[in-house]
Amino acid sequence: MAAVVLVMTLHGCVSVKPYQRAYLNDENMQPGKPDIEKFEAGAHTYREGASGGGNGKASGGCGCN
């Protein structure tokens, strides 16, 4: 189901020229976790069984997970 939605979404993509990227280039539009959220993300890996699935650390390097 997720794969179907993903394929359909990708199929609907349009080409965006460099001069049309004013919104996409905005700092808050950047995918992944912003640096200020890094510490919170780390805390979640300690306090929850799940980790990973983003641009943070999924395991290793600490006594957690």
Add this chain to the structure above:
Amino acid sequence: MKKKYLALGLLATALSASAQKAKDSAYKQQSVSQTDVQVLFSYYTQEGDHSAVTGGIGTEALQVYAPEVTITHKRDSVNTFYINTGVDVITSASTDKIDHVVSSASRVDARTHLDAGYSRLLRRQRLRIGVHSGFSIESDYLSIPVGVTLGHTSADGSREVSAHFQLFLDDLRWGRLDPDHFSPEKLIYPEELRYKEWFTEYKRRSYNASFALYQVINARMELAVFPELVYQHGLLSTPFHRVYFTGDSLKVENLPRERWKVPLGIQLNTFVGNRVILRSYYRFYKDNFAITAHTLQLEAPVKITPRLTLSPVVRYYHQQASKYFKPYKAHEIRERFYTSDYDLSAFDSYKLGLGARYAFYKPFLGKYSFREAALRYAFYKRSDGLSAHMITLLLAADHTRVHGPKKK
């Protein structure tokens, strides 16, 4: 106001394009080097009554002070170096219960970490490759990470795929920071369980393969997919976690020596109108400890002015328990694997937060520029009663230098 935002966006695009043009010119070769310095101060405090150190009962009071600094040096548009270092100072009431001596040395611990890396852009292939390594050390833990990153961008810049392979070499022995030893000595068990060695191994290996697909959907929307695969083996138990069984028997937590994790994250960022951005994130997670989890996070940065952004955030998390978890005195003595760590129990959690970011871009001392200051607060609550407050302050500055052709 709308024109103001568009003008700022177009100006940024034009500056970026002109800088690129200047770099590509055969007649006037110039390169721009930039050094970013980012400082983060984080504070975390939690309260709870299910400490794994005391077998699923007892205080989980914990405070962490975590300053860190990251310096990123873009020597030119091809070579980038970075170094990140910091210290987490941890004050833990439950860790103090390892040896039952109040205010013992185990009450306060510090984790010192450093990570340094280099990446290079292969322009013709539109490929960025990078390597990084470092260390993380605390009184009873040493970790050496090694990582390789590959990223490829499509010709029109609308799609990027990347892969990040990481290996963590961890050693759980205590003693490296102890003035009497300064070498890894032994695993630390709860005081009353030190009459035997509970584990024959002290190492943990984690192999992480994380991938990312970034796809521009249109001029206001971008999608990112983060599939990941993690394999861990070695000592996955925490040796100072107690487990009380029915009939009052007591042992050290014991978990399997292998763990597979499969997280899959999806993020969709949308610029709504001219002031609001919707950042939506969902993650599915499954592992061979029988934990299945779902995470949903929504963040909506609102541009109050072109420089000031407020970002409310809400996060919901649901987790099914590990098959190895049971609460205090609920495990049967005949069980092979057992833990009373509530981080592996069934629970729901939510987080509410608010961030504020102010972009200065204010020059000081010539080529230096104070870029931004940001503050973020979040309240976290777990359905088993644990609650936490998290505060982070970010300060960022940069230094830009244009290197022209050498005079003859």
